[in-house]
Amino acid sequence: MAQNNELTTSCCIAGGGPAGMMLGFLLARAGIDVIVLEKHADFFRDFRGDTIHPSTFQLMFELDLLEEFLKVPHQEIETFSAVFNNEPVQIANFRHLNVVKPALGLMPQWDFLKFLQKQAERYPTFRLVMNAEVTGVISGNGRINGVTVSRADGENRVLANLVVAADGRRSILREKANLKVISSGVPIDVLWFRVSRLGNDPAQILGRFNAGRIMVMLDRNDYWQCAYIIKKGGDEHIRQQGIQMFRHDIELVAPFLAGRLEEVRSWDDIKLLTVDVDHLETWYTSGLLCIGDAAHAMSPVGGVGINLAIQDAVAAANMLHKSFKEQGLIEADLLRAVQKRRSFPTRFIQQLQILLHNKVIQVHLTDKMNTKPPIFMRLLNAFPILQRLPARVLGVGVRPEHIHTPDTASGTK
Numbered sequence: 001m002a003q004n005n006e007l008t009t010s011c012c013i014a015g016g017g018p019a020g021m022m023l024g025f026l027l028a029r030a031g032i033d034v035i036v037l038e039k040h041a042d043f044f045r046d047f048r049g050d051t052i053h054p055s056t057f058q059l060m061f062e063l064d065l066l067e068e069f070l071k072v073p074h075q076e077i078e079t080f081s082a083v084f085n086n087e088p089v090q091i092a093n094f095r096h097l098n099v100v101k102p103a104l105g106l107m108p109q110w111d112f113l114k115f116l117q118k119q120a121e122r123y124p125t126f127r128l129v130m131n132a133e134v135t136g137v138i139s140g141n142g143r144i145n146g147v148t149v150s151r152a153d154g155e156n157r158v159l160a161n162l163v164v165a166a167d168g169r170r171s172i173l174r175e176k177a178n179l180k181v182i183s184s185g186v187p188i189d190v191l192w193f194r195v196s197r198l199g200n201d202p203a204q205i206l207g208r209f210n211a212g213r214i215m216v217m218l219d220r221n222d223y224w225q226c227a228y229i230i231k232k233g234g235d236e237h238i239r240q241q242g243i244q245m246f247r248h249d250i251e252l253v254a255p256f257l258a259g260r261l262e263e264v265r266s267w268d269d270i271k272l273l274t275v276d277v278d279h280l281e282t283w284y285t286s287g288l289l290c291i292g293d294a295a296h297a298m299s300p301v302g303g304v305g306i307n308l309a310i311q312d313a314v315a316a317a318n319m320l321h322k323s324f325k326e327q328g329l330i331e332a333d334l335l336r337a338v339q340k341r342r343s344f345p346t347r348f349i350q351q352l353q354i355l356l357h358n359k360v361i362q363v364h365l366t367d368k369m370n371t372k373p374p375i376f377m378r379l380l381n382a383f384p385i386l387q388r389l390p391a392r393v394l395g396v397g398v399r400p401e402h403i404h405t406p407d408t409a410s411g412t413k
């Protein structure tokens with residue numbers, strides 16, 4: 001940080017996740033001075049989703065970066081299946097989407113964020129500060145003018161024309177700004193652990209339903225990142241039953257892992273990730289805008305939160321970049337317009353997640369004898385043409401955004 005521990009910028013973004021890094025990149029690309037503050041030392045944390053949506057490939061194409069992006073190691077899947085009692089049920093087919101790459105990508109999120117960082121750092125107005133934890137807001141004259149930041153060298157300040165809270169579902173900024181959070185209530189949590197992957201294992205399986213148990217498995221080449229879905233608050237009970245019983249449950253839901261589950265040595269190898277679905281009544285206050293999970297925490301169900309975070313960032317950049325250039329300060333009317341544009345797409349998807357929590361996941365977790373997929377999944381499997389609809393919702397979402405910000409490097413408008 002600067003010597004007097006104070007920096008000034010046009011836009012200060014708290015959080016270097018998908019929303020914060022995408023917004024930082026787009027604003028810097030448009031010639032706007034931007035600082036992204038990330039509390040961790042790197043992007044290398046494993047409790048992130050890996051999905052790259054068809055809409056994100058499309059954005060990379062519009063940014064003229066698709067070719068380079070596709071060089072980052074990743075997998076592409078054209079259909080989305082769940083496995084019920086060892087029988088695959090195909091529920092989405094991305095092949096018919098009207099986008100440049102009609103497939104769902106799977107790329108460790110740290111690689112995706114590093115790619116955005118590399119692109120953003122081509123622009124001199126971009127600054128990313130790692131190990132910088134935002135701790136509060138600086139207010140004055142009826143608006144938020146910056147943030148306080150805790151770093152190894154002590155307390156710092158960043159003053160900005162606009163502060164963007166992209167600090168995720170536990171956002172400190174939305175709390176400090178007293179923005180009202182409306183929680184939707186979620187019946188599930190996730191136990192997150194890894195097991196080695198062997199060459200003859202089944203291909204990427206996004207959801208396995210078996211004997212009242214549910215697990216999502218992400219193929220990360222030499223290991224499976226496993227997300228075992230449990231009833232909310234059920235973690236303590238599972239731990240009390242012992243690690244051996246836990247391994248037995250995992251073997252029931254993914255029998256091919258038998259013989260490898262000793263790798264999960266103790267509860268230290270298993271992280272509890274609590275799941276929330278909530279939204280802010282108002283995404284902004286004078287001088288502050290919330291985007292991504294800070295504005296609307298998403299459940300992992302359907303793997304759509306990253307898409308929404310990125311789409312929020314694109315919409316915010318499209319709607320705000322001119323005002324940064326022309327007026328400096330961003331007025332509340334514009335922030336309201338960002339919420340208005342993004343509110344429906346996020347609330348629509350959240351309502352679908354809540355429906356799936358209650359009508360599919362909770363039902364399956366409660367009824368251990370139920371081995372059949374729900375009727376809508378059976379219909380999707382039986383009539384493939386119907387699979388275009390979930391592909392559209394999961395892969396692109398509602399009201400997809402497109403790049404309308406200029407590139408100062410190429411002089412495009």
Ligand SMILES: Cc1cc2nc3c(=O)[nH]c(=O)nc-3n(C[C@H](O)[C@H](O)[C@H](O)COP(=O)(O)OP(=O)(O)OC[C@H]3O[C@@H](n4cnc5c(N)ncnc54)[C@H](O)[C@@H]3O)c2cc1C
Nearest residue numbers: 015017018019039049134168292293300303304305306309
């Ligand atoms: C278990 C689980 C699995 C999921 N899997 C998927 C999936 O496969 N696909 C999908 O699309 N979605 C998934 N989601 C949802 C998805 O993770 C979120 O919707 C998405 O990450 C939101 O992006 P974001 O940038 O808004 O926030 P985040 O990704 O949460 O990023 C916020 C960033 O801010 C940083 N930060 C936090 N506080 C501060 C602070 N005070 N100062 C500075 N920095 C701070 C954090 O370190 C982080 O880097 C999953 C969610 C969960 C809980």
